[in-house]
Amino acid sequence: MYEEFKRDKYCGEVSEQDEGKRLRLTGWVHRVRNHGGVVFVDLRDREGVLQVVAEEKTSREAYEVADRLKPEFVIGVEGVVRRRPPGTENPKLKTGNWELVAEKIVVLNESAPLPFPVDEETPVSEELKLRYRYLDLRRERMRENLLFRSRAYRLIRDFLYEKGFVEVETPFLTKSTPEGARDFLVPSRLHPGKFYALPQSPQLFKQILMVAGFDRYFQIVKCLRDEDLRADRQPEFTQVDLELSFADEEEVMSLSEELVALLFKELLGVELKRPFERVSYREALERYGTDKPDRRFGMELVELTDLFKESAFKVFREPAASGGKVKAIKVPKLLSRKELDELTRFVRGLGAGGLAWVKYEKGALSSPIVKFFSEQEKEGLIRRTGLKEGETLLFSAGDKELTYKVLSALRLRLAEELGLKREGFDVLWVVDFPFAEWDEEEGRFTPLHHPFTMPRKEDLPLLEEALKTDRLEEKIALVERVRSRAYDLVINGEEVGGGSVRIHKPEIQQKVFKLLGIGEVEAQEKFGFLLEALRYGAPPHAGIAFGLDRLLALMLGLDSIRDVIAFPKTQKGVCPLTGAPDFADPKQLKELKIKVLE
């Protein structure tokens, strides 16, 4: 048996004009306060909470039902909206001036006792939240997050349609794309032994749509990558993906700025200053040690390499003299022994040998290493860093990458620990990426963006030269000078978007593949279809993709993208709600001709 009950409106939408009206409302019992003779029920739905009053004197029947209500029962209430008696209004509620006086209460469904309360106060472990996601999503914060996300979808779609974009879906069952991430594979029953790959992004398809003449394409689309998770990485995540024909980086960036600024304006009421600032990849690395800097606080890296080229201190001299780096950040306090030990452990965990430090204390430099420094070095150190009484320098010396990594991580950690101001939004484009980097381990060049990125026109000759020479060192030097026409959008130290002008000439694409060590045969096998498409009148095109989960989390000030995703996975890629992934039925495996190894 069950009752049926139709509602007139949302609880959260009851307002002035409902006063005196008879209304039927439905929702969940948020809280019950039973005073004996009168019961207050906070009735909650998607839009908010309204207080229902069940008085014995008004309706004995309603009162008796209310007396039995428990949290999260689903009920329907019929009654009259009245202004609350003076002095009993609740300013914390949107509907706090009114209440529904219950004449009839119907229990539409009961709820078992809850594994955790549906309120904002109680912190709940991530696993429980995900296991009972439907309860977690009832909580105001999560509900707001998803509603926020939904408003974002609508703004994005409206904006892009307005700009003449065509929304096209691309396949999920597709071929492995060469973007470097591990693919999720789907076995093909009709072709035993063969597999589809789930798309890491619609990159190739959107380029082909350009060739097809859909000169402005967009899609809000899931992308799937089988890599280890982080707070800002899920195995499936959402991109706002777009591509434009006959466009260059300026057009893409300008349009992107318009879109991002619109979202901030409409969703947060924040006006972003346009055009967004641009910072070169090189400058970002030198000043912040990362290609996604958070510039809302200082502690920039200070260059010291040349100063220590001939130092008596070997730890600094060796990297300085042999292509490495010596850099430091200045911390605006005297760090204690304990803090320094803790930071040393931290940088060791990142691969550093240790942590050199110098304090300016009682009018002098104080440090175990300062005895190795010449007067000139000490002077230079103080001059360049502007070191003052009560401050500490932290150093990193070694190969470039490690130095950047260590100081960038220290900088972020110290900002957190020292509670440095990190308010507002720091929005910038990172541009002038090198086209490719030499990967020592793999013994080949890897593209910084992806292999379809157009190199700068004026750098093409360098690329030609690099292809001609057999001397590796020379080749690396040449390639490192080639810049790509790529751009990343960085907000508050997070990469929220990235794109490029694509290669539309098959000959250039072929050369790039060759340089990247992707052989003719492999290129044909993996994405011959793109190369072929480029031969049939491919227009010049460029595009960008935004990590929507990251963007939304960042706008909402959340630490993890899990909080803007309805059903996210744990760090091990498990969905505690459904229990996925799970073993497959032997029958299914047999049909797919798949045998699981021990």
Add this chain to the structure above:
RNA sequence: GGAGCGGUAGUUCAGCCAGGUCAGAACGCCGGCCUGUCAAGCCGGAGGUCGCGGGUUCAAAUCCCGUCCGCUCCGCCA
């Protein structure tokens, strides 16, 4: 693959770093009282394989080893 933090009533945690009334608190839950609360209040009650396995010891939530799970980070990944 690696590093760190965490795992104790339904929930959030204390207890662990000096092993021996250490099995506790709050909230929730159950029962009762209560006519204006809004994280209602008051009285009473139930509730725990201390993640799991092994070891040390007269004795382990506590020490050691292994393992699983969650989170953060490195590797990996835009």
